[in-house]
Amino acid sequence: MEEEYEILENTVKDFNTKYVDNNSMKLENDEMGKEFVKMLADQGFLSMTYQPGAGKNTDIKAFSIVLENLAKSAPAISLKTLLTNSFLSIVNEQSILDEVAKGEKSGTVTFSDLLVGKGQNGKLLIENNRVKGEKQFVLGSDSDFIVTTLDTGELVLLRSGFKVGKKHKRLGFRSVGFASIVVDSDDFKVIDKDGTRMLQKLYEDLSVPVAAMSLGMSEGVSQKALDYAKVRTAFGHYLKDFQPLAFELTSQIAEMEILKKYFHDIVSSTVNQKEAMFLKVKALALAKDISKTSLQIHGGYGYLEDFGVEKFYRDSMALSVLFHHEEKDMEKLSGMVFESRAGFV
Amino acid sequence: MDFELSDDVKGAIARAKDFADKYFTEEIAERADSEEQFPSDIVAISKKEKILDFSNPWQVLVTIEELVRRDPGLGISVTISAFGAEIFMFFGNDAQKEKYMNPVFAGKKSLGLGVTEASGGSDVASITTEAKLDGDSYILNGGKMFISNGQIADNFLVLARTSPAPSPEKKHRGLSVFVVDAKSPGFGINKLHGKLGVRATNTAELIFDNVRVPKENMVGEEGKGFYYIMTFFNISRIYVAAQGLGIAHGALDRLIEYSKKYADHSETGELKEDMQLAIAEIATRVEATRNITYKAASYLFKFTPNPIVTSMAKFYAAESAVFSTQKAMELMSLHGLTSDLERFFRDAKILDIWEGTTEVEKLIITRMMLKEGGA
Numbered sequence: 250m251e252e253e254y255e256i257l258e259n260t261v262k263d264f265n266t267k268y269v270d271n272n273s274m275k276l277e278n279d280e281m282g283k284e285f286v287k288m289l290a291d292q293g294f295l296s297m298t299y300q301p302g303a304g305k306n307t308d309i310k311a312f313s314i315v316l317e318n319l320a321k322s323a324p325a326i327s328l329k330t331l332l333t334n335s336f337l338s339i340v341n342e343q344s345i346l347d348e349v350a351k352g353e354k355s356g357t358v359t360f361s362d363l364l365v366g367k368g369q370n371g372k373l374l375i376e377n378n379r380v381k382g383e384k385q386f387v388l389g390s391d392s393d394f395i396v397t398t399l400d401t402g403e404l405v406l407l408r409s410g411f412k413v414g415k416k417h418k419r420l421g422f423r424s425v426g427f428a429s430i431v432v433d434s435d436d437f438k439v440i441d442k443d444g445t446r447m448l449q450k451l452y453e454d455l456s457v458p459v460a461a462m463s464l465g466m467s468e469g470v471s472q473k474a475l476d477y478a479k480v481r482t483a484f485g486h487y488l489k490d491f492q493p494l495a496f497e498l499t500s501q502i503a504e505m506e507i508l509k510k511y512f513h514d515i516v517s518s519t520v521n522q523k524e525a526m527f528l529k530v531k532a533l534a535l536a537k538d539i540s541k542t543s544l545q546i547h548g549g550y551g552y553l554e555d556f557g558v559e560k561f562y563r564d565s566m567a568l569s570v571l572f573h574h575e576e577k578d579m580e581k582l583s584g585m586v587f588e589s590r591a592g593f594v
Numbered sequence: 595m596d597f598e599l600s601d602d603v604k605g606a607i608a609r610a611k612d613f614a615d616k617y618f619t620e621e622i623a624e625r626a627d628s629e630e631q632f633p634s635d636i637v638a639i640s641k642k643e644k645i646l647d648f649s650n651p652w653q654v655l656v657t658i659e660e661l662v663r664r665d666p667g668l669g670i671s672v673t674i675s676a677f678g679a680e681i682f683m684f685f686g687n688d689a690q691k692e693k694y695m696n697p698v699f700a701g702k703k704s705l706g707l708g709v710t711e712a713s714g715g716s717d718v719a720s721i722t723t724e725a726k727l728d729g730d731s732y733i734l735n736g737g738k739m740f741i742s743n744g745q746i747a748d749n750f751l752v753l754a755r756t757s758p759a760p761s762p763e764k765k766h767r768g769l770s771v772f773v774v775d776a777k778s779p780g781f782g783i784n785k786l787h788g789k790l791g792v793r794a795t796n797t798a799e800l801i802f803d804n805v806r807v808p809k810e811n812m813v814g815e816e817g818k819g820f821y822y823i824m825t826f827f828n829i830s831r832i833y834v835a836a837q838g839l840g841i842a843h844g845a846l847d848r849l850i851e852y853s854k855k856y857a858d859h860s861e862t863g864e865l866k867e868d869m870q871l872a873i874a875e876i877a878t879r880v881e882a883t884r885n886i887t888y889k890a891a892s893y894l895f896k897f898t899p900n901p902i903v904t905s906m907a908k909f910y911a912a913e914s915a916v917f918s919t920q921k922a923m924e925l926m927s928l929h930g931l932t933s934d935l936e937r938f939f940r941d942a943k944i945l946d947i948w949e950g951t952t953e954v955e956k957l958i959i960t961r962m963m964l965k966e967g968g969a
């Protein structure tokens with residue numbers, strides 16, 4: 250890895266050691282708090298897609314390294330970073346960009362329109378110059394600014410005039426708001442008339458960042474399993490000595506290392522969409538598998554939050570629902586593989 | 595071979611369904627889960643209404659299955675009050691049965707079983723809790739980890755070492771089972787918080803600091819505790835398999851319900867083949883789990899337990915529960931993530947761990963098959 254990226258990786262690791270690892274349960278289960286978000290911003294993690302003074306410019310490799318390494322310790326913090334940067338990449342209002350990049354305010358983008366059928370996540374329309382209605386499944390619903398699509402297809406930025414509605418169950422990422430929002434706002438801006446297309450593009454561009462998060466989660470949780478298996482004994486042996494545990498974890502780590510190489514190849518050149526989707530699909534599946542194995546290796550302790558393993562089990566599943574649609578994504582990918590429409594019957 | 599259930603058993607299923615309809619509301623299930631609160635009210639009602647009829651183990655089995663299918667946390671909480679009671683049934687004396695077992699079966703008292711320790715649960719023979727004879731009583735020192743009903747049970751069956759192991763290979767000797775009153779001086783209980791799932795159930799760490807237990811509280815013979823516990827697991831694992839069956843079936847219910855409304859949920863409106871095959875696969879697993887669980891149960895309930903089939907049922911049910919909840923979540927997208935399915939997904943994983951991990955069950959199967967020459 251080039252030196253600048255190595256420095257960045259070490260910066261994130263130091264940040265985890267100093268501010269995350271000792272406090273991760275609160276940061277991931279309760280709330281991150283403004284002060285902590287400010288610290289994330291001060292490190293530049295929240296402004297990977299837009300830098301105040303310098304404008305928009307995403308170094309996908311740097312962005313991915315940040316997400317990957319934050320996810321090793323605390324997936325929820327990585328998700329917060331992903332959402333904030335997604336927001337910054339799509340919004341164009343200078344003052345809002347600066348406030349969000351500096352961690353003074355927060356912003357999110359809703360992707361649920363791409364994941365559920367029409368009319369399944371509420372109704373949001375412009376009536377008499379006001380955006381009115383409700384939107385379900387808003388990840389980051391506790392944000393100050395929200396980018397979302399209307400039923401008529403426009404992508405809008407809501408600056409105010411919305412409040413949190415029904416809170417959804419939260420399998421993962423519990424410190425990131427997940428609720429419906431109730432909107433009655435005249436403080437909005439239409440970003441794009443063809444909002445769904447723009448949102449789709451953003452969602453596709455997130456394939457590599459989501460894969461980076463997934464890989465970070467795999468690395469974080471498997472490290473815990475490796476450490477535990479070296480010290481815990483049963484029947485007079487270290488757990489690492491038992492073939493079923495050692496072989497399964499090893500084989501998943503092999504898969505992880507191969508994916509990491511592929512990931513570094515992808516981010517080191519112009520991102521190819523098909524490869525990015527290959528990576529996302531495989532990295533998400535691995536994060537779920539390796540979390541399951543790592544939890545199992547921890548036995549009863551894996552089932553308790555104190556050991557910091559069960560969160561990966563929840564978060565990896567949640568991530569794979571929030572940023573992957575089994576039917577739609579696979580149909581798209583199959584189309585690319587077959588070079589013609591495929592997998593739709 | 596007859597796969598038809600008796601009318602009594604069908605009646606138990608119907609009663610369990612009614613009970614769940616009435617009391618297992620989403621609001622109650624969600625509260626118990628989010629607050630990690632044992633649903634004492636519902637458990638009390640279930641006892642009053644005699645939802646579990648211990649005189650017929652088939653009825654107990656299908657009741658567990660049906661209640662867990664509605665909600666695993668509440669279902670297990672309602673059906674776990676007598677955890678360990680079979681140890682009295684098979685190895686206790688009349689006085690112990692009268693004093694400890696009957697009140698549990700009558701729904702008046704709750705029981706817990708303390709085997710696992712902080713240093714390990716799979717390797718039961720390595721436990722270190724000690725019971726030393728002192729006059730007319732034993733003095734217990736040590737601790738137990740992850741004990742279900744920890745704060746709720748009136749009494750616990752506790753495995754402790756009463757004499758040193760004759761050799762490292764024979765560690766399973768010298769262990770005995772005691773019934774311990776939770777109010778005994780020196781008996782400490784710490785509730786464990788932050789479980790991934792089954793958060794309605796109560797789990798605690800038990801601490802024995804010079805707990806004095808009358809000699810007559812030893813269950814069965816001294817030194818035979820390991821055998822008693824293993825015999826018990828060969829019973830309880832069938833009920834755990836029923837929990838797995840309930841969870842897998844619950845996931846199937848939700849996926850089928852979702853697929854019926856698929857036209858509303860999806861843009862295309864068509865139920866594509868990937869979803870159809872997933873439903874078929876989960877349904878097949880549910881059926882296979884039921885067959886193997888009922889087969890294990892039928893051996894046991896005729897007093898000819900078959901530990902190989904029991905372990906097969908337990909691990910297969912656990913894996914099916916985990917598989918089915920995960921698959922359903924993946925296919926139901928945000929609708930699954932924001933519904934009670936997410937609770938099922940978290941709850942399912944416990945089945946791979948408690949009462950013998952999946953790895954341990956598989957080892958038992960092979961070792962017994964090699965020893966006995968088949969299932």
Ligand SMILES: Cc1cc2nc3c(=O)[nH]c(=O)nc-3n(C[C@H](O)[C@H](O)[C@H](O)COP(=O)(O)OP(=O)(O)OC[C@H]3O[C@@H](n4cnc5c(N)ncnc54)[C@H](O)[C@@H]3O)c2cc1C
Binds near residue numbers: 708716739948949952
């Ligand atoms: C919510 C909850 C409730 C519980 N309730 C009770 C209760 O009421 N009473 C009670 O006594 N216990 C209870 N338990 C404890 C439970 O039975 C143990 O957690 C379980 O037996 C595993 O023990 P362990 O956690 O110590 O894991 P370990 O024994 O340390 O095992 C860790 C890992 O190593 C694997 N492993 C161990 N040996 C081998 C081997 N030879 N080969 C391959 N892999 C191996 C295991 O499969 C597991 O994956 C409960 C646990 C939980 C989480």
